[in-house]
Amino acid sequence: MFVQEKRPFYHFDAHADETWRILFERQFAKVQQRACAWYLQGHEILGLTSQYIPNFEPLDVLFQERISWELVSTDVQYSDGQTWFEHLRERQFLITEYIRERETLDYTPLPDIFHDAFGHLPMHIHQRYADLTQEYAHLMLECTQEARPALGSIWWYTIEFGFIKERGELKAFGTGLMSSYAEWDLAFSDKMERRPFDPADIGNYKPSPHEMHKVLWVLEDFDQLEQFVAQQRQKYR
Numbered sequence: 001m002f003v004q005e006k007r008p009f010y011h012f013d014a015h016a017d018e019t020w021r022i023l024f025e026r027q028f029a030k031v032q033q034r035a036c037a038w039y040l041q042g043h044e045i046l047g048l049t050s051q052y053i054p055n056f057e058p059l060d061v062l063f064q065e066r067i068s069w070e071l072v073s074t075d076v077q078y079s080d081g082q083t084w085f086e087h088l089r090e091r092q093f094l095i096t097e098y099i100r101e102r103e104t105l106d107y108t109p110l111p112d113i114f115h116d117a118f119g120h121l122p123m124h125i126h127q128r129y130a131d132l133t134q135e136y137a138h139l140m141l142e143c144t145q146e147a148r149p150a151l152g153s154i155w156w157y158t159i160e161f162g163f164i165k166e167r168g169e170l171k172a173f174g175t176g177l178m179s180s181y182a183e184w185d186l187a188f189s190d191k192m193e194r195r196p197f198d199p200a201d202i203g204n205y206k207p208s209p210h211e212m213h214k215v216l217w218v219l220e221d222f223d224q225l226e227q228f229v230a231q232q233r234q235k236y237r
């Protein structure tokens, strides 16, 4: 096991719960319309509620029993890529102890508890999706230094900000989209350029967490991303 002794999960105060409630209620109305099926199913499986920030002890048990992953608490506000991927490789999802301030409800460049729990966890409770992130983590940790920036961009524009087609309809699956009130409407609007998933194309873009996106990419299905990761991993075996 990667972490010998797990640190206890942080329990948020009433002020943080109220921030969570505001974020949850306004964003859930949006995602219900246009999030992918896995995401919405994941919400139900986890039993997320607007009333309070989830209790991560039972959620950790659920993750362990259902998909053999675990949730791990961290007091680091923004884990660097290396740390993040090392944990994913060990089937551990890091849970931060930080929630955005009321002045920055619309957009936060730092991933907070709303991003982690509302954005990531409903996707991550699906075995196939979680395994895909583990495969991607192996790839990120095994690839050459030269290949890393492009692979990081592809992670960003799929796992964090990806769209997917479902029965011909455009749906969001990226967790950064799920947790960003400011960017959600823009992402679905005519102002956003949306392109078919193309790793070579995405690899030329360097994402910035400090500005809104101008172009995003659309997967045909999850097979497309799984196949890409599998092909890439072959290179480094």
Ligand SMILES: [Fe+2]
Pocket (backbone or CB within 6 Å): 111, 115, 120, 160, 175, 176
């Ligand atoms: Fe994220």
